[in-house]
Amino acid sequence: xxxxxxxxxxxxxxxxxxxxxxxxxxxxxxxxxxxxxxxxxxxxxxxxxxxxxxxxxxxxxxxxxxxxxxxxxxxxxxxxxxxxxxxxxxxxxxxxxxxxxxxxxxxxxxxxxxxxxxxxxxxxxxxxxxxxxxxxxxxxxxxxxxxxxxxxxxxxxxxxxxxxxxxxxxxxxxxxxxxxxxxxxxxxxxxxxxxxxxxxxxxxxxxxxxxxxxxxxxxxxxxxxxxxxxxxxxxxxxxxxxxxxx
Amino acid sequence: xxxxxxxxxxxxxxxxxxxxxxxxxxxxxxxxxxxxxxxxxxxxxxxxxxxxxxxxxxxxxxxxxxxxxxxxxxxxxxxxxxxxxxxxxxxxxxxxxxxxxxxxxxxxxxxxxxxxxxxxxxxxxxxxxxxxxxxxxxxxxxxxxxxxxxxxxxxxxxxxxxxxxxxxxxxxxxxxxxxxxxxxxxxxxxxxxxxxxxxxxxxxxxxxxxxxxxxxxxxxxxxxxxxxxxxxxxx
Numbered sequence: 001x002x003x004x005x006x007x008x009x010x011x012x013x014x015x016x017x018x019x020x021x022x023x024x025x026x027x028x029x030x031x032x033x034x035x036x037x038x039x040x041x042x043x044x045x046x047x048x049x050x051x052x053x054x055x056x057x058x059x060x061x062x063x064x065x066x067x068x069x070x071x072x073x074x075x076x077x078x079x080x081x082x083x084x085x086x087x088x089x090x091x092x093x094x095x096x097x098x099x100x101x102x103x104x105x106x107x108x109x110x111x112x113x114x115x116x117x118x119x120x121x122x123x124x125x126x127x128x129x130x131x132x133x134x135x136x137x138x139x140x141x142x143x144x145x146x147x148x149x150x151x152x153x154x155x156x157x158x159x160x161x162x163x164x165x166x167x168x169x170x171x172x173x174x175x176x177x178x179x180x181x182x183x184x185x186x187x188x189x190x191x192x193x194x195x196x197x198x199x200x201x202x203x204x205x206x207x208x209x210x211x212x213x214x215x216x217x218x219x220x221x222x223x224x225x226x227x228x229x230x231x232x233x234x235x236x237x238x239x240x241x242x243x244x245x246x
Numbered sequence: 247x248x249x250x251x252x253x254x255x256x257x258x259x260x261x262x263x264x265x266x267x268x269x270x271x272x273x274x275x276x277x278x279x280x281x282x283x284x285x286x287x288x289x290x291x292x293x294x295x296x297x298x299x300x301x302x303x304x305x306x307x308x309x310x311x312x313x314x315x316x317x318x319x320x321x322x323x324x325x326x327x328x329x330x331x332x333x334x335x336x337x338x339x340x341x342x343x344x345x346x347x348x349x350x351x352x353x354x355x356x357x358x359x360x361x362x363x364x365x366x367x368x369x370x371x372x373x374x375x376x377x378x379x380x381x382x383x384x385x386x387x388x389x390x391x392x393x394x395x396x397x398x399x400x401x402x403x404x405x406x407x408x409x410x411x412x413x414x415x416x417x418x419x420x421x422x423x424x425x426x427x428x429x430x431x432x433x434x435x436x437x438x439x440x441x442x443x444x445x446x447x448x449x450x451x452x453x454x455x456x457x458x459x460x461x462x463x464x465x466x467x468x469x470x471x472x473x474x475x476x477x478x479x480x481x
Contacts, residue, residue, distance in 0.1 A: 015256050015374045016267055020274030022377075043304075112307065116330075123327035129252045129372040152307070158327025161298070162307025180301055 013129040024133060025126050028156035031135030032082035037068065038169035039081045040201045041139045042179070043151040044194030046222035048141040050079040050151075051198040052169075053206070054216050069218045069229055073098045075108055076142040077218045077227035081168040083135035090136055094118060111142040115152035115160045123158030133157075137168040141218070143225040167201075175205045191221055196242050199235075209243070212236040252372025267375055268368055271324075271397035274377035275409060278323040280444055281310075282408035282416055283381040284437055285392040289430035289460035290383035292321045292392075293437040295410075295445065296455050311457040311467050315340045317385050318353055319457045319465035323410035324378035324397075332376060336360045353384035357393045357401050365399025379409045385463045412444030419443055430460050438473075438480050450474065 010017040014024040039052035052068050070078045070091045078094060080087030097117055101109040118138055125133045133156040140152045153168065154160040165183050167175035178201050189197060195217065203209060212235040220227050230238075257267040281294035294310050311321045312333045320336070322329040339359045343351040360380070368375045380395040394409065395401040406424045408416035419440050428436070434456065442449055451470030459465040468476075 009256075013256070016270030016274060016377070018266075018270055018273070020270050020272070020277055020377065022374075119327060120330060120334075123331060126327065127331075127367070127373055127376075129256060129374070157325075158330075162304035163302055164304055165302045166300075176300055176302065183302055 014126050014133065015129070022126055022157075025157045028133040028135050032137050032156070032168065033170045033172070035082050035084075035135075036170055037081055038167065038171040038175060038202065038205060039068070039079055039137075039139065040165075040167045040175055040179070040198045040205075041079065041141065041151045041153070041163065042165045042189070042194050042198040042201070043149050043163065044189035044191060046149060047189075047191040047194050048143075048149045048151045048220050049195045049198045050077070050139055050141055050218045051202050052079055052081065052216050053202070054214055063213070067216060067229075069216045071227050071229075072114065072140075073102070073108060073227075075220070075225050075227060076111060076114060076140065077220060079139040079141075079218060081137045081139070086134040086136045087138075090118065090134060090138060093121070110144050111140055111150040111152055112144070112162065114142075115140045115154055115162075118154045119158050119160035122154060122156055126156075126158055139166065139168065141220055142227065143220050143222050149220065149222060165197075165201075167205075171205045175201055178204055191219075192238075192241070195219065195238050196245070199238055200242050203242075210239065212239060254371050255369055256372065256374060257368045265368065265398070268398045271375040271377050272379075275324040275379045275397065276411065276413065278325070278378075278410045280408065280410035280412040280416060280441065281321045281323045281381060282406070282420065282437060282440055283321070283383055283392045283394075283404065284406040284420070284424070284428070284433040285383075285390050285404070286428045286430045286433035287426070288390065289385065289433070289458060290390045290392050291430065291433045291437050291456060291458045292319060292381050292383045293441055293454060293456045294321045294323070295441060296453050298453075305452055309455070309467065311455045313465050313467075314356060314382070315350060315384075315465075317350060317459060317463040317465055318356060318382060319384070319459060319467075320380050320382045321455075321457065322378045322380050325376075328376045328378045329380075332360060332363065332378065332380065335363050339363075350386065352386050352388065353382065353391045353393070354388075356384070357382050357395060361395045361399045361401045363399075364395060364397060368398060381407060381409065383457065383459055383465070385459045385461070385465075390459070408440065415444055416440050430458060434458065434476055435480050438476055442480075449477065451477065 165179040217230040279295040283292040451473035
C-alpha cells in the first residue's frame with residue numbers, strides 16, 4: 001500500500017505530491033495573484049517598458065514609499081509583482097549580487113545573468129524544505145551589449161524566459177491574450193509605441209482609464225541605457241497620446 | 247545541505263518498501279515534454295520538444311539541450327529549474343576531474359558522479375528528489391555512448407531511449423526502427439520521426455531542439471535552419 005499524500009505534508013513543504021506536483025510552488029503562484037496588482041512588460045526595437053498598478057490603500061500613506069519598481073543597478077530594473085515583503089528581500093539580494101558581480105568581473109551584470117541568478121535562487125526554495133518559495137514574480141529589464149533590449153520574467157518555480165512581452169499578477173492571462181494579438185506579427189515598436197502598448201494593455205485588461213498617479217512606469221532605452229522610473233508628467237504625456245490616438 | 251531544522255530525510259520508506267517521493271518525482275518527469283536519444287554507429291543524437299508557454303516568449307532565450315563538456319551533451323524531461331542545478335553541478339564535476347587528471351572526463355565517470363548527486367537528494371535531510379530524468383550523450387575513447395539517469399540516481403546505458411509524456415509510443419517506435427549499424431544522419435531522421443509521432447501542432451526548427459555528436463567528438467546543438475533542412479529531408 002503506498003501512502004497517498006506524503007502524510008499530508010506535500011501541501012506544507014516542497015515535496016512531491018502523488019501526481020508529481022509541488023503544491024507549495026503552486027500556492028506561491030496564487031499568492032502572486034492574490035496581491036491584486038497586474039503588471040505588464042513590453043520589449044520594443046530599442047527599448048523596454050514595464051508598467052504596474054500603484055494602489056495606495058490608505059490616504060494617510062506616503063505615496064512615494066509605495067512602489068514595486070526597483071533599480072538593481074544603474075542599468076538594470078526589476079518589477080516585482082506579488083508579496084511586497086518578499087519582493088524587498090529579493091531586491092536586496094539582487095542588488096548585492098549585481099554589485100559583487102561588477103566588482104568581481106569588472107563589467108556590468110547582464111540582464112539574463114541576473115535573471116538566471118534569481119531563478120536559480122528560487123529553485124533552491126522549491127527543493128529545500130527549510131525555506132518556502134517567494135510569492136513574487138520578477139520582471140527584469142535592461143539593455144544587453146550584444147542582444148539589445150531584454151525583458152526576462154522569473155517565477156516562484158524557478159523558471160525564467162526572455163520575453164517579447166509578458167504580464168504577471170491578477171489579470172495575467174487576460175493581459176497575455178491581449179499582448180499575443182498585438183505582437184503576433186513580430187512588430188518592432190519604437191520607444192513611444194512600446195510605452196503606449198504597455199499602458200494601453202493594462203488599461204484594456206483592467207477596463208479603466210488611469211490617472212498618472214495610479215500607475216508606475218519604468219523604462220530602459222538603447223540610446224540611454226540607464227533604468228528610469230517615469231515622472232507623473234511623462235506618464236501624463238503618454239496617457240494623453242493614447243487617448244488622442246483612440 | 248543538512249539544513250538545520252530538517253536534519254531528517256523527507257524521502258522515507260513506505261510500509262511496502264517503496265520510496266514514494268521518488269515515484270512522485272518520476273510522475274513529474276512523465277508529465278514533462280518528450281525527449282529522446284539514439285546511439286548510432288558513429289555518433290549520438292538527442293532531441294526534445296520545445297513547447298513554450300506563449301508566443302510572447304523569445305525562443306532564442308531558451309536552450310533545453312546543454313553542453314557539459316566539449317564532448318558531452320545532455321537533455322532532460324521534467325522540471326527545467328532542477329535541470330539547471332544538475333547542469334551546473336555536472337559542469338563543475340567535469341572540470342574538477344580535468345584539473346586533477348589533466349584529461350577530459352570519460353562519459354561513464356561524469357554520468358556516475360551526476361547520478362550520485364541525484365541520489366544524495368533522495369537521502370539527505372530537508373530536500374526533495376530532482377524532478378528530472380537526464381539523457382547524457384557523449385563520445386570519448388570508448389566510442390559513442392548514451393545514458394539515462396533517473397531521479398533515484400540509477401542510470402543505464404541505452405541504444406535508444408525516450409522520456410516524458412509520449413514515452414511509451416516513442417519507445418515502441420524506436421524499438422521498431424533501431425538498427426545497430428545506423429549512421430548519425432539516419433539517427434537524426436529517426437529522432438525527428440519519433441518526435442513527430444506524438445507532436446501536437448506543426449513541427450518546425452523553432453519548436454524542437456536537436457543535439458548531435460559525431461566522430462569529431464564535438465557536441466553541438468543544431469540551428470533552427472539545420473533542423474528545418476532535416477525536416478524537409480524527412481518529408
